[in-house]
Amino acid sequence: MRKPVTPVLAFAVTASLTLAGCSSADAEDGQDEESPAEEAISWGECPEAVAPPGLECSTIDVPLDYGNAEGETIEIAFSRLASEDPEKRRGVLLTNSGGPGGETLSMPATLRESGLPQSVLDSYDVIGIDPRGVGHSTPVTCGLELADHPSNIPTYARHEADVAAEAERVEAVAARCAESETADLLPHITTANTARDMDRVREALGESEVSYFGISYGTYLGAVYTTMFPENSDRFFLDSVTGPRGWDSSFARTFGEGFQDRFPDFAEFAAAEHETYGLGETPEEIEEKFFEIAEKLDAEPTPEGYNGQVFRHLTFDRFYYDDKLPELAGIWAALDTGQPVPEPEGDGSQGEAAGEAASAGIPSDNYLASQLHVICNDSDWPEDVSTYARNVEEDRERFPMYGAAGANITPCAFWPSEPVEEPVEITDSGPSNVLMLQNLRDNATPLSGARETRAALGDRARMVTADQGGHLAYLFLDNRCAHDLVTDFLVTGERPDEDVDCPAA
Known part of the structure; x- marks a missing residue:
């Protein structure tokens, strides 16, 4: 097992989560029988790494x-x-596990294991698609080692010199992508092209419409698909919603906002458990302890490699799920008192995932490489290093806990290709068939971005907000109000007449 504490701990925006239809009339007309198009699909066993019971796999070629x-x-x-x-079968439910870069072949089985209601499983053939560039679809690589680009979250910049140093590092990362063995694929790995691929899968399945379940970045992919192909869209469910422009430079800057939205949940937990962890008796004392530990580690990293940047990233990562808060408090306590740090319980890094990917014939850097391809190709990022230095200074004031990370420079500033097309503009043109679910205190996809997407979709969407923290809501947190609204939508198509606020469970 990889050493748990190194200077290059990496944390994924999806928190290492890899999970992430036809019309009613068609279902009544016998859609359970294979159509000629479906007969052409050669279903077979899935790759060994994603072969749970009941799952079958196939491939198609796309431009x-x-x-x-x-x-x-x-x-x-x-x-x-x-x-x-x-x-009961009414069509197909396409899924996406987020990232971007998340493999999705196993997501249908993972959803089943995570408690997807039987009524939903009966209603759909649940479909997982590895997006272009990812996993068992034609994969991309940048030829990166873990130390080259350890995290998909920008590093925390203490001052302008940190921005300059990071610029030098990420410029080399972009150059590696430009020189990789899959460089000829590089400009074409985009969200819009992934949506086009999804529609080719729809055609291959012989379906006139598809329903959809996307999480995190997968919500943006779903919004793009139903914007590009509204006539082919049935019921679209988006859980933990990004902004309407996807992961662009403005979205990256919301990580500082999300960190501070989520921090009170941890502060309340740690204060209530002061006798166990000794971090403070009030939420205000927990906040003071955060800055105290960060500043101490900035000045003097531990021999194991914990510095202020790693501490801040680790805290952001453990904010994803409530069941990680005790582990996080234990790590804080060890760093505060100079004791050995407990071994992290899966730190969201590339380490183990890279080994599994390589054994399956997938480049070991595929997750981060494919993610860079998508986010750098989807939009035109600022190229002037001084822009990022200014943003870091601004966000250090706006969001002092983590803003200087989200605003820092990334490889996209030096990306070797320009976007091949304009970003897809999410609009309210199309059927009213989208249900959004959003936690109020989500560190990775903050509420403000979900509200922007809700406004962009207009009457096409309804949004359910749940009074809880962390990333992902349906199936992952026990909020019966939110859970039942989503299940009813997927099974019956019924949506609330207006947006709904679900109280804390």
């Missing part, structure tokens, strides 16, 4: 460049967890 549809093709891998009740 690398949809502007040259007769040119080079790449492969898209997808899975199916078929409904076992032909009378």
Whole structure:
């Protein structure tokens, strides 16, 4: 097992989570029988790494460049967890596990294991698609080692010199991507092209419409798909919603906001457990302790490699789920008192995931490489280092706990290609068929971004907010109000007449 404490601990925006239809009339007309298009799909066993019971897999070829549809093709891998009740089956439910860069072939089975209600499993063939560039679809690589680019979250910049140093490092990362063995794929790994691939999968499945369940970044992908293909969209459920522009430079800066939105939950927990952890008796004392530990580690890192940057990143990572808060408090207590740090229980790093990927024939850096391809290709990032230095200074004041991380420079500032097309503009044009679910205190996809997406979708969407913290809501937190609203939507198509606020469970 990789050493748990090093200077290059990496934390994923999806918290290392890898989970992440036809019309009613069609279902009544016998959609449970295979259509000619579906018969052409050669279903078989899934790759060994993603082969839980009941899951079957296949592939199709799609254009690398949809502007040259007769040119080079790449492969898209997808899975199916078929409904076992032909009378209740109404179509297919496409899924995406987030990231971007999250493998999704196993997500249908993971959703089943996470408690996806039987009524939903009966209603749909649940489909997982590894997006272009990812996993068992044609994968991309930047040829990176863990030390080259250890985290998909920008590093915390204490001052302008840190921004300059980070600029030098990430410029080298972008250069590695430009020189990689998959560099010819680089400009075409985008959210819009992934949405086009999803529609090719829909065609291959013989479905006139598809429903959708996306988490985190997968909410942006879902919003893009239903904007580009509104006539092919049935019921679209978006859990933990990014802003309407995806992961661009403005979204990255919301990590500081999300950190401070979520911090009171941890502060309340740690204060209530003062006798166990000794961090403070009030939330205000816990906040003071955060700055005290961070400043101490900035000045003198531990021999194991914990410095202020790692401490801040680790805290952000453990904010994803409530059940990680005790572990986080224990780490804080050890760092505060100079004791050995408890071994992290899966730190969200590339380490173990990279080994598993390599053994499956996937480049070991595929998660971060494919993520860089998407976010750097989707939008035009600022290229002037001084812009990031100014943003860091501004966000250090606005969000003093973590703003100087979210605003820092990334490889996208030096990306070797310009966007091949304008970003998809999310609008209110299309059927009223989107249900959004958002925790009030989400560190990774803050409430403000979800509200922007809700406004962009207009009457197409309804939003359910749950009075709870952390990332992801449906199936992952026990809020019956939110859970039942989502299940009813997926099974019956019924949505609230207006947005709903679900109280704390």
